[in-house]
Amino acid sequence: MSTATVRSVSERLSAAGTANALELRGVTKRFGALAALTDVTITVKPGERRAVLGSNGAGKTTLFNCVTGDFLPTSGTIRLFGEDVTNFPAHERIRRGLRRTYQISLLFTGLTVFDNVYLACRGVSRGRFSMLRPRKGDTLVQSAYELIEAVHLSDIAQIKVSELSYGQQRQLEIALALAGAPRFVLFDEPAAGLSPKERAELVEILTNLPSHIGYIIIEHDMDVALRVAETVSMMHNGRIFKEGLPSEIESDPEVQELYLGGGHG
Template sequence: MNATSIATRAATGFNSGNALELHGVSRSFGALKAIDDVSFNVAASERYAVLGSNGAGKTSLFNAITGDFLPTAGRVLLFGEDVTVLPPQERIRRGLRRTYQSSLLFRDLTVRDNLFLAVRGVNRGRFSFFRAKTDDASAASARDLLEHARLAHLADAPVSELSHGQQRQLEIGMALAGAPRLILFDEPAAGLSPAERKELVALLKGLPQHIGYIIIEHDLEIALNVVERVTVMHNGRVLCHGTPREIEDNPQVQAIYMGEHGHGHH
């Protein structure tokens, strides 16, 4: 193999193969199987959705991917490496990020400062509040994240003044700190107003192309709008995989969502 092709391979290494592979992942709580034999792959830089009604097992699946709860069976591979038993911090080091349903924001600090601390935290492996003024690289990164989160106009507002939707945007901005390769979004559309939902879709569509993500969502309409492929879960198992169009036209999926509450929203 000549030097050029090695260099090319090094440059494209992040884009080859799969960002995530799940092989027969299960999680039991006593007799209850929260997830049962779930398998699918997410390609590097692919945008993916896991859909399902509440109680479908989405959260347990998320926790198996992040390492917050380990699976009781099966394997989890991140960028080709078996991470099944690795703690969350080790997965973060390998480029995985997640947003949380419950907000982890510093409410008394500004939007900019929250993003700055997220950058510092990832770079140092911990939060560091010192020498903030001299850290130009982190300040520049925080400015980038402000743009991606579509919050530049609120940079100096305290988080406590943000709307629910803007706080969600900020959480996504924080998840973008430190060059992630795959982000897990935990029901980002939950509780958003129609205007905030539009903003969320614009934000997700505008993320850098090399960043793959998995959106776990109850909301069909948002999820199908921002991804290339979908897995639908029901009662802890995979019901089907497909493109957004295939999922939309799938009578089983329609039956679940219709049976639950008449249409695609809460």
């Protein structure tokens, strides 16, 4: 295990009080000759809700993968609530309050809806290796059922995930990201493939999140993105080239040309 995990509690607490939720400094990620991210610097305050927009291949998902630790950046630093997590494995970042959803649902198809959510709750608490079965009244079992309720899946809690519809799987995807005590969530195209009605539900779920939970959302649907975000970052070719309020971004001529006007990216 990383030596960086050994860190005084007081240091972490004091850092968490004042620091930005997420801070990327000069993050670069290269895959061989291809630069997927070039010198990306982003600062997101606690509770801030940010949309990241950009055409396909702009590096948005790579950015998420670097933040969650699916792979390490080639250079640059990533700070989570003031703590340098650049070299942390993914599970250590998650235990510090980071969550994410995936563009293509990554669920446990051989398990039931309840088991999926229960695992998510268990992953960020003690007893991950427990060989004892949970009992009905356990706190984690309760919170799993509450989460299932929150994403409107209560009726099918005991159904295997492989039998769920696409929309239901997307809802479950969000439930997994909200387990435990999330402090910052990365949503990777949560609205992709949803019906208009399901999109409305998604916007409702996102806007109803407790105000201390900040997030970054990648979304192609501008209706969704601009309604749930307070600030917007525009990406192109692995760089952030513009940041601002939704209204500024919408009216920016450069953005219009690159993204909004140029057909659907």
